[in-house]
Amino acid sequence: MSLQQLNANKFEEIIYDSGESCLVIFSRKSCHICKQVVSVLEELQPNYEGKFGFYYVDIEDNVSLFQRFSLKGVPQILYFNDGEFYGKQAGIVEEEQVEGKISNILEA
Amino acid sequence: MEDTNRSYDLIVIGGGPAGLSAAIYGGRAKLKTLLINKGTLGGMVDTTREIVNYPGYINVSGPDLMSDFKKHAESFGVEFLKDEVVSTDFAQDIKKVTTKKKKAFSAKAIIIAVGSEPRLLNIPGEKELRGNGVAYCATCDADFFTGEDVVVIGSGDQAIEEGMYIAKFARKVTVIVLHDEGILDCNKVSGECALNHEKMEFIWNSTIEEVLGEESVQAVKIKNIKAGKSTELACQGVFFFVGMVPSTRFLKESGLEMDKRGYIPVNELMETNLEGVYAVGDNRTKYLRQVVTAAGDGATAAVAAERYIEEQNAFNTTVLQSGKKVLLLFFNALDNESLEFSTLLEEVNLELSESYKVVKVDMATKKNLAHKYKIEKVPSVVLLDKGLEITRLDCSISKEKLKAILGTLPKNRRDKN
Numbered sequence: 001m002s003l004q005q006l007n008a009n010k011f012e013e014i015i016y017d018s019g020e021s022c023l024v025i026f027s028r029k030s031c032h033i034c035k036q037v038v039s040v041l042e043e044l045q046p047n048y049e050g051k052f053g054f055y056y057v058d059i060e061d062n063v064s065l066f067q068r069f070s071l072k073g074v075p076q077i078l079y080f081n082d083g084e085f086y087g088k089q090a091g092i093v094e095e096e097q098v099e100g101k102i103s104n105i106l107e108a
Numbered sequence: 109m110e111d112t113n114r115s116y117d118l119i120v121i122g123g124g125p126a127g128l129s130a131a132i133y134g135g136r137a138k139l140k141t142l143l144i145n146k147g148t149l150g151g152m153v154d155t156t157r158e159i160v161n162y163p164g165y166i167n168v169s170g171p172d173l174m175s176d177f178k179k180h181a182e183s184f185g186v187e188f189l190k191d192e193v194v195s196t197d198f199a200q201d202i203k204k205v206t207t208k209k210k211k212a213f214s215a216k217a218i219i220i221a222v223g224s225e226p227r228l229l230n231i232p233g234e235k236e237l238r239g240n241g242v243a244y245c246a247t248c249d250a251d252f253f254t255g256e257d258v259v260v261i262g263s264g265d266q267a268i269e270e271g272m273y274i275a276k277f278a279r280k281v282t283v284i285v286l287h288d289e290g291i292l293d294c295n296k297v298s299g300e301c302a303l304n305h306e307k308m309e310f311i312w313n314s315t316i317e318e319v320l321g322e323e324s325v326q327a328v329k330i331k332n333i334k335a336g337k338s339t340e341l342a343c344q345g346v347f348f349f350v351g352m353v354p355s356t357r358f359l360k361e362s363g364l365e366m367d368k369r370g371y372i373p374v375n376e377l378m379e380t381n382l383e384g385v386y387a388v389g390d391n392r393t394k395y396l397r398q399v400v401t402a403a404g405d406g407a408t409a410a411v412a413a414e415r416y417i418e419e420q421n422a423f424n425t426t427v428l429q430s431g432k433k434v435l436l437l438f439f440n441a442l443d444n445e446s447l448e449f450s451t452l453l454e455e456v457n458l459e460l461s462e463s464y465k466v467v468k469v470d471m472a473t474k475k476n477l478a479h480k481y482k483i484e485k486v487p488s489v490v491l492l493d494k495g496l497e498i499t500r501l502d503c504s505i506s507k508e509k510l511k512a513i514l515g516t517l518p519k520n521r522r523d524k525n
Contacts, residue, residue, distance in 0.1 A: 030247050032154055033244075072243075073243050089239075090240065091244075
């Protein structure tokens with residue numbers, strides 16, 4: 001299943017207004033490593049249905065968002081809980097790393 | 109019981125152009141073929157913006173070309189699985205692989221086409237600052253460094269061409285080169301372009317020993333390998349282009365021969381040192397790593413694998429399942445002694461009212477069998493009963509002696525017949 005895309009408004013709503021526990025991958029179409037990481041996330045997503053959100057931000061369409069987090073590259077997975085930033089993972093990540101991070105947040 | 113859903117004629121590991129080509133040929137030969145691929149299909153080609161040297165396509169994007177390869181393989185009934193092979197057992201005739209998702213598959217032949225990945229320098233700061241200034245892909249990340257200072261490590265085609273791409277965005281690109289002044293590993297055209305580029309600078313005889321910075325990259329520590337001195341250079345980004353390494357680490361325990369860097373040596377048939385296991389594309393030792401050569405490798409290996417499987421199947425039915433005891437004769441068609449002995453053996457068998465089945469094995473084409481029975485000279489004869497070796501014959505004895513031996517052997521051992 002493909003990840004839900006967020007624009008700046010949606011991002012605001014989900015991360016800060018509703019304080020959802022979730023991850024957001026910052027990505028771009030021309031980045032092949034992003035594609036790999038996105039497909040890892042797409043496979044994991046169904047395991048966390050209703051417990052943890054998976055979102056996608058295209059940095060070319062949302063320049064303000066990646067500037068706000070002073071990102072220096074894609075892909076980057078940013079983690080949020082209760083409107084707070086819970087760290088990030090850059091470049092190629094294995095599913096275990098993502099699972100580990102999510103369970104840290106869910107158990108916190 | 110063997111699970112038929114998980115047993116194949118051919119398993120191809122890797123879904124770049126080499127693996128996909130092997131799968132196309134395997135499927136076309138009606139082999140039950142499974143292709144296991146870790147990431148996105150297409151491998152390194154999928155990361156290439158533009159391909160201008162694959163015959164038949166004047167200009168095509170990597171992903172488009174690979175999608176055509178995939179469709180082609182699908183049209184021949186190839187099965188695809190997205191997973192990663194983590195361990196292998198190549199010791200028996202039936203080879204086994206296990207994946208990260210804990211699935212096990214078996215096949216009569218395996219083609220390894222896992223390609224290569226960017227080499228890491230493994231210096232302090234490289235991993236820690238990845239995504240925070242340390243980068244490996246110019247197309248992905250160059251514009252994050254608009255107006256900033258960037259360091260590029262390496263002088264091959266990729267380093268220099270990507271360096272020039274980064275220079276479109278960065279204020280300055282400093283290239284760290286291992287060689288003496290003026291010497292770059294890349295092609296001449298790009299090299300000259302880069303050396304005259306107003307935004308590009310070069311630091312010769314040098315390498316990087318550390319990436320410095322807390323939250324993000326602030327500088328690199330450059331070591332001059334001639335003078336042995338280290339200096340710091342402030343920058344906001346570091347791009348590593350220090351070559352590729354084959355992705356063959358998971359095969360370390362497989363018994364597969366590899367060179368020091370992890371590349372797999374093969375012969376003209378793409379055969380590795382292990383029977384029924386082939387290596388194709390970027391992960392084998394080879395002269396030219398291109399889509400067209402990868403495709404050629406894949407075709408060769410799949411045809412070799414098909415013949416090998418056929419040989420194995422034929423051996424199973426004619427020898428291992430034979431009702432009669434089998435005289436397995438290894439001969440060389442160019443060797444007179446073998447031919448004479450072959451005639452002799454047939455004669456003796458006729459005189460014994462064909463109590464044996466004589467199966468001739470040409471050493472020139474059936475190397476695998478010769479290897480299996482450790483045959484070193486021709487002629488050689490192995491006497492088999494239901495596939496089990498009973499004895500070997502001395503091929504230098506007279507016809508009478510041979511007849512005497514073969515005449516008594518079955519009687520002694522005969523249970524019924």
